[in-house]
Amino acid sequence: MRVSNRIQGVIRGTAVVLAGVMLAGCAARSKVSKEIGRRVRAGDEEIEIAKCTKFAWDHLYIFAPYTASAHIDEALGFDWKGYPYSRIEMSDTVCLLIFEKGDTVVHWFDHPRGEGDFAGLAKEGGYTKAEARFTVERGEDGFPRLRVIVGSE
Numbered sequence: 001m002r003v004s005n006r007i008q009g010v011i012r013g014t015a016v017v018l019a020g021v022m023l024a025g026c027a028a029r030s031k032v033s034k035e036i037g038r039r040v041r042a043g044d045e046e047i048e049i050a051k052c053t054k055f056a057w058d059h060l061y062i063f064a065p066y067t068a069s070a071h072i073d074e075a076l077g078f079d080w081k082g083y084p085y086s087r088i089e090m091s092d093t094v095c096l097l098i099f100e101k102g103d104t105v106v107h108w109f110d111h112p113r114g115e116g117d118f119a120g121l122a123k124e125g126g127y128t129k130a131e132a133r134f135t136v137e138r139g140e141d142g143f144p145r146l147r148v149i150v151g152s153e
Contacts, residue, residue, distance in 0.1 A: 030109035033097075037115030040136055040144045047116065047146065049132035057099040057106055059126035064119040065092040072096070075124070078103060086110055095119055100126065117145045 035052040049060055061075055069083040076098065083089075087110050088096040094110035095118040111118060116136065123131075134146040 030107070030111075032107065033109045033111045033115075036111065040116040045136055046149065047134045047136060049127075049134075050129040053099070053107070055099070055106055057101050057129070059100045059128060060132045061098040061100065061126040062118045062121045062123070063088055063096040063098070064122060065094065065113075066090075067096065067122075072098070075122075075126070076100065076105070080105060082108055095121075114143070117143065119145075121146065121148060123148075 031054075032049075032052050036047060036049075039047055039052070061072075063072055063075075065088060067088055069080070069089070072083060072088075073079050080098070082098075082105065086096050086108070087094055091110075093113055095113060097109055097111055097118065098105055099107040113119060116134075118134075121134070131148075133149040135149055137145050137147055139145065
């Protein structure tokens with residue numbers, strides 16, 4: 001069976017549009033990530049994640065670079081479909097932050113480590129809003145590492 005040139009053109013055009021939408025979605029940086037980065041660059045000594053968000057969430061899960069999808073699924077308690085769109089598996093330049101409400105992911109993003117490094121802050125069960133408070137510590141290299149505020153965990 002032969003497909004007409006017109007149908008082939010429509011299929012190609014649709015594929016190009018869908019690819020562009022997917023790439024634009026992956027390339028767009030989260031407003032929450034931008035706000036965390038802005039606060040780190042501004043020299044804030046404390047980052048309270050709830051003040052950086054404008055959506056409802058119960059838990060924040062943090063994953064370090066190269067975290068496998070099976071580990072993320074285990075931490076969340078369900079199979080998360082966003083994994084293929086994150087760079088977490090292939091890059092050491094980002095940490096993955098996932099916000100959950102109930103049993104649903106309501107927001108997620110890859111956060112550049114140079115704008116607040118969350119590596120090493122994974123916590124079983126995630127962080128509640130009250131617990132998701134971090135200090136910004138700069139080493140001699142000037143790299144902004146985040147640490148949990150004692151007493152908020």
